[in-house]
Amino acid sequence: MAELNLDGIAARLESLEETILHRLLDRAQWRVNDAAYLSGASGFPGAEPRSLFELRLRSQEEMDSKFGRFCVPEERPFNKNLPKPSRTVNLPDTGVRLKDYDAVNLTEPLLNSYMLILPKICPAGDDGQYGSSVEHDVYAVQAIARRLHYGAIYVAESKFRQDAEGYKKLVEARDRDGLMEKLTRKDVEKKILERVKTKVRSLQANVNKSIRNTVRYEPIIVYYKDFIIPLTKHGEIVYLFNRVGND
Amino acid sequence: MAELNLDGIAARLESLEETILHRLLDRAQWRVNDAAYLSGASGFPGAEPRSLFELRLRSQEEMDSKFGRFCVPEERPFNKNLPKPSRTVNLPDTGVRLKDYDAVNLTEPLLNSYMLILPKICPAGDDGQYGSSVEHDVYAVQAIARRLHYGAIYVAESKFRQDAEGYKKLVEARDRDGLMEKLTRKDVEKKILERVKTKVRSLQANVNKSIRNTVRYEPIIVYYKDFIIPLTKHGEIVYLFNRVGND
Numbered sequence: 001m002a003e004l005n006l007d008g009i010a011a012r013l014e015s016l017e018e019t020i021l022h023r024l025l026d027r028a029q030w031r032v033n034d035a036a037y038l039s040g041a042s043g044f045p046g047a048e049p050r051s052l053f054e055l056r057l058r059s060q061e062e063m064d065s066k067f068g069r070f071c072v073p074e075e076r077p078f079n080k081n082l083p084k085p086s087r088t089v090n091l092p093d094t095g096v097r098l099k100d101y102d103a104v105n106l107t108e109p110l111l112n113s114y115m116l117i118l119p120k121i122c123p124a125g126d127d128g129q130y131g132s133s134v135e136h137d138v139y140a141v142q143a144i145a146r147r148l149h150y151g152a153i154y155v156a157e158s159k160f161r162q163d164a165e166g167y168k169k170l171v172e173a174r175d176r177d178g179l180m181e182k183l184t185r186k187d188v189e190k191k192i193l194e195r196v197k198t199k200v201r202s203l204q205a206n207v208n209k210s211i212r213n214t215v216r217y218e219p220i221i222v223y224y225k226d227f228i229i230p231l232t233k234h235g236e237i238v239y240l241f242n243r244v245g246n247d
Numbered sequence: 248m249a250e251l252n253l254d255g256i257a258a259r260l261e262s263l264e265e266t267i268l269h270r271l272l273d274r275a276q277w278r279v280n281d282a283a284y285l286s287g288a289s290g291f292p293g294a295e296p297r298s299l300f301e302l303r304l305r306s307q308e309e310m311d312s313k314f315g316r317f318c319v320p321e322e323r324p325f326n327k328n329l330p331k332p333s334r335t336v337n338l339p340d341t342g343v344r345l346k347d348y349d350a351v352n353l354t355e356p357l358l359n360s361y362m363l364i365l366p367k368i369c370p371a372g373d374d375g376q377y378g379s380s381v382e383h384d385v386y387a388v389q390a391i392a393r394r395l396h397y398g399a400i401y402v403a404e405s406k407f408r409q410d411a412e413g414y415k416k417l418v419e420a421r422d423r424d425g426l427m428e429k430l431t432r433k434d435v436e437k438k439i440l441e442r443v444k445t446k447v448r449s450l451q452a453n454v455n456k457s458i459r460n461t462v463r464y465e466p467i468i469v470y471y472k473d474f475i476i477p478l479t480k481h482g483e484i485v486y487l488f489n490r491v492g493n494d
Contacts, residue, residue, distance in 0.1 A: 011458035015276060018459060022269035029262060043315070043334040052334075056314065063306050067378055068290075087290040087299075089378070131314055131336070139386065195453075202453040206445050211258035212265060 004095045004161060009154045010188070014195070016147040021199055021220070023143050027136040028121045028215045036130040036137075037115065043130075056134040057141070073098070074150035078107040078141070096153055103242040106148050106235050107141075113227045114141050120219035148228065152235025159183060160240060171244045179237050189229055196224050251342045251408060256401045257435070261442070263394040268446055268467070270390050274383040275368045275462045283377040283384075284362065290377075303381040304388070320345070321397035325354040325388070343400055350489040353395050353482050354388075360474045361388050367466035395475065399482025406430060407487060418491045426484050436476050443471050 068089035287295035315336035
């Protein structure tokens with residue numbers, strides 16, 4: 001069960017980082033385009049109050065659900081009431097011990113935070129390219145969601161296995177502060193932030209700035225520091241509360 | 248009409264290059280996974296002879312079509328008989344002079360060529376992650392298709408406007424060799440290949456090679472040289488044959 005080795009998990013998280021950055025840099029080729037996120041401005045008759053972005057995300061997830069995406073623990077959907085998979089999906093034992101994978105679903109705070117980072121990475125204004133904007137939004141939020149849930153679920157399970165008794169006691173005492181302290185690895189967090197900074201720069205090192213919008217590393221670092229890292233830890237705690245007793 | 252300025256078009260092509268490379272590098276995180284491209288191995292009951300990749304591409308394009316993607320000249324679909332757009336799409340005059348945008352549709356040779364590059368960029372073998380593989384295939388072929396059709400259509404229209412009489416004569420004489428000679432700009436082609444090589448390297452400069460598969464630049468250069476560039480020029484000729492007389 002390679003997934004439950006902490007080094008293996010850290011490696012997977014690092015690889016998912018690249019994909020998140022690719023997708024944010026691609027989204028940043030379009031303007032913010034507020035209209036794509038406004039209720040009733042989607043261009044789809046009768047779709048109010050849903051925005052074009054909401055419609056696109058739902059449509060993507062309906063397709064993904066039929067293809068079996070949400071049978072995977074780290075793929076948690078943004079929408080409810082999606083169609084069942086029409087495909088047989090055979091997964092090996094992942095080692096995840098949750099009765100319902102959606103017990104750890106961080107998509108709602110993710111969406112809120114994504115709307116905050118968008119104007120910090122995209123040029124201001126409206127270029128009319130709403131379809132392309134929301135297409136790339138969906139790719140980006142799905143990549144972020146995969147990283148968040150993978151981190152929350154697998155990191156927590158792996159740490160739990162290192163000290164099942166210790167975590168169990170804290171969960172039973174409902175000691176969230178104690179859990180947070182036990183989970184936190186400041187050195188790892190610092191390393192992630194340094195790595196993201198280096199990558200945002202090197203991914204854009206040979207970009208022709210007159211034709212491609214470049215993104216500063218600062219908002220992405222802040223996003224990791226204030227959102228991705230703390231929300232992953234919050235997810236770890238939720239995992240542990242739902243995990244204890246499922247052996 | 249900024250689209251019809253050759254420098255503006257070259258800039259757009261250069262920006263699309265980055266997106267293609269991001270997507271190929273992301274796909275290369277999974278193994279080749281032959282089963283995803285085999286008839287009747289999709290896991291969808293009754294879907295034979297279609298492969299998982301074919302099913303995913305069709306499903307994606309059905310969604311995209313409803314969202315209006317194929318109203319855009321450079322977005323040409325891989326599939327036929329797609330649903331009509333359910334959204335109102337208002338495009339400015341693109342300057343493209345084609346009666347049917349699908350007169351220039353290069354998706355069939357694109358798919359064939361993509362299946363050839365896949366084993367050159369992905370690690371050999373099977374990791375069972377067919378869903379993720381085809382998801383990233385679809386992202387990659389759509390990015391390549393956008394670049395090919397954008398190049399073929401807009402470059403040809405722009406060149407045509409520089410010497411409408413000259414191109415018209417060659418088209419009327421069915422002189423494909425003469426058209427190819429008139430269209431070709433060897434210096435630009437050389438520059439593209441050098442740029443792609445530099446980008447493939449710099450995009451991966453800070454990647455941790457022990458956890459993320461890296462891709463050599465050679466197969467991507469060959470892909471541009473033997474496929475993307477010549478097929479774009481073929482598309483330009485097709486455009487010109489369909490364009491003459493549509494003023």
